[in-house]
Amino acid sequence: MQGGSWHFTFSAMRAAHLAPQWATLAFLLALFGFGAKAGLVPLHVWLPEAHPAAPSPVSALMSGVMLKTAVYGMLRVTFDLLGHPQWWWGLVPLAVGLFSALFGVVFAATQTDMKRLLAFSSVENVGIIFTGLGLAIVFLGVGMPALGALALIALLYHSLNHAFMKSLLFLGTGAVLHSTGERNLGRLGGLIHRMPWVAWLTLIGTLAMAGLPPLNGFVSEWLLLQSFLFAQDVPHTFINMLLPLGAAVVALAAALAAYVMVKFFGVIFLGQPREPSLNRAHDAGALERIGLIWLALACLALGLLPTYVIGALRTVVEQLNGARLPHANSPWWLLVPLPDRQASYSAPLFLVAIAAVVGATTLGVRLLYHRRVRRAPPWDCGFGALSARMQDTAEGFGQPIRHIFQPFFAMKRELPTPFDRAPRYRVTTADRIWLTLYLPLGSLVQRIADAFAWLQQGRIATYLLYSFVTLLVLLALVI
């Protein structure tokens, strides 16, 4: 990218004019590097190992903020340093992003460790962010700056949202971990009674992560879907046909994210405690609460006031590549992405409407039909004694996903025969990419290293001989 000048300052790179094939190569290499940093599939394998290992506040920073540096770098290289991206470059991040989104969320659904689950959900969100990047490059490349700007805004908005909601969820798991000492979903449950503050604040993050209106996760997904949908004028018919299918993948990933989040919240906070020790769990302290509250408020604010956020992001996008989103003459509470299309969304009005209807219903029921409430043991179809083991475990809740997305997993099953006295059912799932790509790569490196191991003999005389021969060869080269 320095274009032969051997100066690596940003201004030199910006000024350099690259032949198209070199620019393409630079873009792909940047995507590879930043993709590894961001955790795009198939370079994601480090992420679910690294993020859960850190203490929860650090995990929050790693997932929420540090992944975004890769997005920043990618944006900077694509739009600032390389300048004019070709439209078909966008197809690579688009495809990789969509696959990462689906892959991440499917794996998140089968996790049993709550922090690993969140780490896989980060893979999903990074996938969605890169999908937006690919879309923006395609639109800007074919000369549709308004849509390109919309896709870029969706991307930046989603990055911002993800920073807040993922941090909120990681801090929530941190509070649970601190209070119970347990990360395994199979040993949690029922914590909404013991830790109401953490539970209700985490619920906000859960709903936001599931992409439900009127919270913030929905806004960025809505913007992304809008930019997908208005793409019908792309001058390449084939791309035109593929783009709505991309929107369908985004929709599938979003719906699966809701599944994952129901599992996450339901297994940790609802139901019966799966271990007796959970009855001694304590709620978060004042400082922990403040940490959770401001993040939850940020999620709400980002969801309810999208026009202000987009106003701020608009200038960012203009500085980045001059693409301009047409100004809509709409009031502050109404979000109109492109004024010439009739599509609008108003989160505040939405919230007011739901609150009004729910309030009116509650009031009406209270005034007209307020009968007594009696507490009794759960009915459960009259099956009698209930134990905590009758609830779905984290594995059980992920089972439909394992069944439907079977090709994604490398699964090993051990099923009992009908005659087993002590039946055991065991299933282990692993990442196919880890098995087919990284392990062979690792063993290849090992074999190469083994092949060269005879060089190392442990005798000083041999090493001196090596130095002498190297010196001779160098001298021969110089002279």
Next chain:
Amino acid sequence: MKPIEILTQVLALLAALAAAPLFIGWINQCRAWLQNRSAPSLWLPYRNIRKLFDKDAVIAERASPLFRVAPYIVFGAMAVAAAIIPSMSTRLPFTAAADAIALVGLLATARVFLALAAMDIGTAFGTLGARREMMVGFLAEPALLMVIFVASLISATTALPAITENLATQHLGLYPSLAFTAIAFTMVLLAENARIPIDNPVTHLELTMIHEAMLLEYSARHLALMEWAAALKLFNYACIGFALFLPWGVSAAGDGPGALLASIPLLAAKLAVAGGALALIETVSAKLRVFRAPEFLAIAFLFAVLGLLVHLLLGA
């Protein structure tokens, strides 16, 4: 915003609230006729809801506040959804706040709260129902969005009233793409509303139920709200179907109050036909195993994609 528009909006909402149980009653009656049974009264769902409201509530000991709040939220979400869908008039001021994608999001919100409430007590059936409901939900949602995408690609907007007006006025012919998506939408409707072949609304056979499994622990006014919300959901889906595939006769901007009045019997007629068709589908088909549900919904998704391809290739 004119007062007449606000009045239309409130009227549409109240009409949906009032008519939803009647629609359920009508379907049950049609089904009983088709199956050679003597039909229950048309007003049975209303009596049922009133009876439930009149009872004392029994709540499980370890239910959290979430369990008690959920029926109100689910009901509220369904009522707001009813306010977005142009069933009688497209002049609904609230629709500016939410387009078709937001409508899908709203339905998803209701589903998530229903599933969370089902997991709250920690019974085997509750979690089973929640898991299956979320499974059907994540399969049906992309198919529903694809259906909406096709309609919005034809009309170049995602706002439901604009789609309805556009489809009603542009041509009086059938779009082939919409024919495919109509099939897809019907399948999604069956799956999302816990009808045969995915779920059986009258079953209490424990291991096969989905929707009922989630409501097992509810009683009295909470159950009444949940039942009413389920009726509203079916009503809403039917009205989404009319808005996309039978958009004629909905009073539009500029029409007088006469058009609004005329649209009421027309909506009733559409609902009557749709209810009969639904009863027919439920009579002639059998319930699928739970793990055939993904195949069923994948077919729905494929039909929606076919509709999309037909639209993009033929422009029709």
